[in-house]
Amino acid sequence: MAETRLGDEIDDYCVKCRRITNHSVVSMVNREPAKMRCRTCYNEHDYRREEAPPKKDAKKEALFKEVLSSIDPAAVETEAAAQKSGKTRSKKS
Numbered sequence: 005m006a007e008t009r010l011g012d013e014i015d016d017y018c019v020k021c022r023r024i025t026n027h028s029v030v031s032m033v034n035r036e037p038a039k040m041r042c043r044t045c046y047n048e049h050d051y052r053r054e055e056a057p058p059k060k061d062a063k064k065e066a067l068f069k070e071v072l073s074s075i076d077p078a079a080v081e082t083e084a085a086a087q088k089s090g091k092t093r094s095k096k097s
């Protein structure tokens with residue numbers, strides 16, 4: 005691989021664009037890119053080696069749904085329906 009230099013344009017993952025975009029090398033450490041600037045949104049970040057960060061929110065959501073369904077998916081639906089009808093009733097009376 006050719007040596008990367010300051011100001012070079014290389015591909016990296018941008019968290020703001022959420023995809024691989026062209027980046028300018030803005031900082032080098034030990035002949036390795038350290039900081040990058042996205043050429044699309046100009047966001048500066050550490051060099052990610054084109055790797056997307058783990059999606060924490062998606063993982064959390066999946067876990068939450070898994071826990072809910074493992075308890076009793078029908079119970080969750082019934083509870084929501086009961087709350088809805090309860091609200092409507094209290095408004096009328």
Ligand SMILES: [Zn+2]
Nearest residue numbers: 018021042045
């Ligand atoms: Zn970007």
